[in-house]
Amino acid sequence: MSMSEQEQAKWYVIHTYSGHENKVKATIEKAVANRGMEDLIQDVAVPVEDVVENKNGKEKIRQRKVFPGYVLIKMIVTDESWYVVRNTKGVTGFVGPNSKPVALTAEEVENMGVEKQKSFDLVVDFSIGDxxxxxxxxxxxxxxxxxxxxxxxxxxxxxxxxxxxxxxxxxxxxxxxxxx
The missing domain is CATH 2.30.30.30 (SH3 type barrels.)
Incomplete structure (x- = not known):
């Protein structure tokens, strides 16, 4: 994949039926793998955050969806990639005017914490058992x-x-x- 192709991939938001976010993510990832579209649809994310709940006097940590009813997708919009996403069961459309995909700005992506700075590789100085x-x-x-x-x-x-x-x-x- 050339660098210019990679630069074209942007984050978009798709609207889903509430509660179907993880199912939609899995279905899209499976379709991408089956069709060999990894270069067009590069990442699918359902942002979650850890929440501490107090139930019956015991604190439990559970994950809560940050944007219920939405899935974030990093892709290059082509007729084929749009079709695969748009026709995934549980997807109601892209967020944008007339369901036309509108890319998130770099600032929005950063604020959502979807894509951490990947420009540097972390040196892992720990191993299992440490x-x-x-x-x-x-x-x-x-x-x-x-x-x-x-x-x-x-x-x-x-x-x-x-x-x-x-x-x-x-x-x-x-x-x-x-x-x-």
């Missing part, structure tokens, strides 16, 4: 142990001690600092 400190995000300051490392997603699964028990959380590499 003791770490969480720096940033809702678990800032917690200590934990690395259970899994996913280099493709740049995530680490970490067991942190919370409310007197081990709790597995998924953190981005930049949120993990190895304890020396």
């Amino acid at each position: 003791k770490i400190q969480v720096s940033g995000g809702p678990f800032d300051g917690f200590a934990g142990t690395i259970e899994e490392i996913n280099h493709d997603k740049k995530h680490a699964k970490v067991n942190i001690s919370m409310f007197g028990r081990e709790t597995p959380v998924e953190l981005e590499f930049y949120q993990v600092k190895k304890v020396k």
